[in-house]
Amino acid sequence: EVQLVQSGAEVKKPGARVKISCKVSGYTFTDYYIHWVQQAPGKGLQWMGLLDPEDGEPIYAEKFQGRVTITADTSTDTAYMELSSLRSEDAAVYYCARSSHLDYWGQGTQVTVSS
Amino acid sequence: QSVLTQPPSVSGAPGQRVTISCTGSSSNIGAGYDVHWYQQVPGTAPKFLIYGNNNRPSGVPDRFSGSKFGTSASLAITGLQAEDEAEYYCQSYDSSLSGSYVFGTGTKVTVL
Numbered sequence: 001e002v003q004l005v006q007s008g009a010e011v012k013k014p015g016a017r018v019k020i021s022c023k024v025s026g027y028t029f030t031d032y033y034i035h036w037v038q039q040a041p042g043k044g045l046q047w048m049g050l051l052d053p054e055d056g057e058p059i060y061a062e063k064f065q066g067r068v069t070i071t072a073d074t075s076t077d078t079a080y081m082e083l084s085s086l087r088s089e090d091a092a093v094y095y096c097a098r099s100s101h102l103d104y105w106g107q108g109t110q111v112t113v114s115s
Numbered sequence: 116q117s118v119l120t121q122p123p124s125v126s127g128a129p130g131q132r133v134t135i136s137c138t139g140s141s142s143n144i145g146a147g148y149d150v151h152w153y154q155q156v157p158g159t160a161p162k163f164l165i166y167g168n169n170n171r172p173s174g175v176p177d178r179f180s181g182s183k184f185g186t187s188a189s190l191a192i193t194g195l196q197a198e199d200e201a202e203y204y205c206q207s208y209d210s211s212l213s214g215s216y217v218f219g220t221g222t223k224v225t226v227l
Contacts, residue, residue: 035216037161044117044221045153045161045204061215095160101151102206103172105160 002026004096004106011112017084020109022096029077030054032099036070036081039108040092048094051079086113118143118212119205119219126225127195135222137188137205143217145186148208152181152190155202164203165190192224200226 049060152165165181205219
């Protein structure tokens with residue numbers, strides 16, 4: 001069974017950084033892209049970027065370029081998304097998802113940004 | 116702002132057919148990129164519903180169908196059921212944005 005399990009909720013201060021993990025199981029980690037998607041409260045889905053775990057090359061959405069870093073550890077089948085210089089509008093649920101058509105999703109990680 | 120536009124809401128009675136449009140442009144849907152659809156019940160992660168414009172993953176009921184024409188795509192739900200009440204998003208790729216996947220604005224389906 002394919003599963004993507006994300007790390008728990010985070011509370012951060014403005015200006016800090018947050019790093020969320022996404023541990024996969026049930027398939028070969030390097031066979032599929034991993035995407036990260038942001039969903040602010042009451043808002044739609046916003047694509048942040050992706051990583052090909054096989055070559056480690058990330059592609060980032062223009063909106064997050066310079067603040068987001070997506071990495072992968074193939075020894076633990078885990079992908080990571082780090083967002084820096086947090087501001088109030090970064091408060092959201094963050095999802096990881098697999099494949100070019102996002103066929104499996106993590107459960108989401110709530111990030112709160114508050115002073 | 117999203118480059119894929121959906122109606123904010125659609126509604127229908129149980130058993131009826133509803134359709135959700137996803138309007139793009141020549142740099143995304145019109146360029147031939149596939150459209151995928153997702154269903155999201157409030158408080159849960161999105162669920163993969165349709166891929167490659169009109170294909171259903173295993174386990175998705177056949178009352179859900181997708182189509183694509185020109186710079187637009189549509190999701191149809193026939194035989195609407197109470198459990199179909201959710202938010203629906205289209206998704207594609209846009210060549211005008213650096214390597215960017217894009218989502219639609221989202222449509223809330225209400226079962227009357």
